[in-house]
Amino acid sequence: MDEQTIKxxxxxxxxxxxxxxxxxxxxxxxxxxxxxxxxFIALVAFAPSVIAVPVAGSITIGIILGVAIIIASILLxxxxxxRANSQYDELNNAIVNAAGMGGK
Numbered sequence: 816m817d818e819q820t821i822k823x824x825x826x827x828x829x830x831x832x833x834x835x836x837x838x839x840x841x842x843x844x845x846x847x848x849x850x851x852x853x854x855f856i857a858l859v860a861f862a863p864s865v866i867a868v869p870v871a872g873s874i875t876i877g878i879i880l881g882v883a884i885i886i887a888s889i890l891l892x893x894x895x896x897x898r899a900n901s902q903y904d905e906l907n908n909a910i911v912n913a914a915g916m917g918g919k
Contacts, residue, residue: 824914833906840898844891851887855880 824830858866859877866877 820914824910827910827913829906829909829913833903833910836906837903840895844895848888848891851884855884 858880866875866880868876870876870879
């Protein structure tokens, strides 16, 4: 790609919107994930008796929270994929079409 095409794409409002939205949403999901993971680790470190409480037989609150973390990670990934497939793909297609048509 030549420099002029790159500058035209970077000045495209759709490109700027895509970058801003993806960055913002990515950081939001990252912060949520970090809070979940580090919250669990903090619970293990500072309140191990809480996660050691048995719920049913040998199943403890810690096991349930561990499974919940895995499920939360899968859900957060699914949320990102759904958003990427709807909003981000539309913006990406608009950017590609504008770049392919010479910005017209």
